[in-house]
Amino acid sequence: MSLKAIKYENHNLEILDQLLLPAQSKYINIKGVEDGWKAINKMQVRGAPAIAIVGCLSLAIEIQNDKVESKKDLRQDIEGKLNYLVSSRPTAVNMKKAADELIALANQLYKDETVTIDAMKAKFISNVEAMLENDIADNKAIGENGAKEILLKMPGDSLVRILTHCNTGSLATAGYGTALGVIRSLHAMKRLEHVYCTETRPYNQGARLTAYELVHDKIPATLIVDSMVGALMKQRNISAVVVGADRVATNGDTANKIGTYQIAVLAKFHGVPFYVAAPFTSIDKKISSGDHIVIEERPDREVTHVGEHRIAAQGISCWNPAFDITPASLIAGIITEKGVFLPQQLKEQFN
């Protein structure tokens, strides 16, 4: 059985609290936008697609129970709350894109006089609910496209060794995952020899979440700390690196978990192809390069502590950017649900 980070049934939303994993599997109930905002901001749910889905579902729940009496108030409510949800974490584009699309939908339903307030609510909610299924379908296509691309470059039936960073699996999406989806597909095709996952300091998404998913799915895997990537590439003949994305600019520059950039530099040095796996919902067609991406900075405590345990000397100051930008020139391909693109081919997808 695959892991489910988001459970949504009969207008009831529960998320697996990722702050407690892997020690505890506990679901928490999200009753509305305020709960959604807090869960995203505290990183009880994280990963670009999952952030958008949980944010939008938290609003769908609120609208289901909302007593607003006019379409005008409903439209205003939707816009205000979506913009509030976007402010929960700034780097991943998925929530912002979903908000823009849903605001446009609300405007259109508001203007259409044949649509009643109940029909407006129902249409809005069903659009949000579709995000869950669409995301899983997209991830499966990404998995297949990515596996084929990587295998194209391998001789005969040889097996591959993949390195990944952060968590891009079922816990970061509606299910299956993006970069971890590619790994799942390679494993299903019996072409994966081994996967290496980084610990992903400071929040340890790799050690806590990716390792948990890999063990759960019985995929052959080894955990390394972030500073071992150079040694790994030198000694263990890595076939490809596959990571996810929080925002991809139209020139292919990619924001992803802090540490991604240094892995891409090392991959270039060692001649290992470096891939970004991401759905089109993670591509920001409004920005031409990574220079326009806002990088979230998180509290010092994530650096000074592991869980409740302080590891850093008292009094030291910290810098804790949650993401970095990998320049397009270091990326061999962007694996999407629509195919694999060279970074320079992305722009034409939006013409």
Ligand SMILES: CSC[C@@H](O)[C@@H](O)C(=O)COP(=O)(O)O
């Ligand atoms: C499919 S998840 C893609 C990205 O969101 C992922 O690689 C990542 O960087 C997650 O960062 P996080 O800070 O855990 O939300």
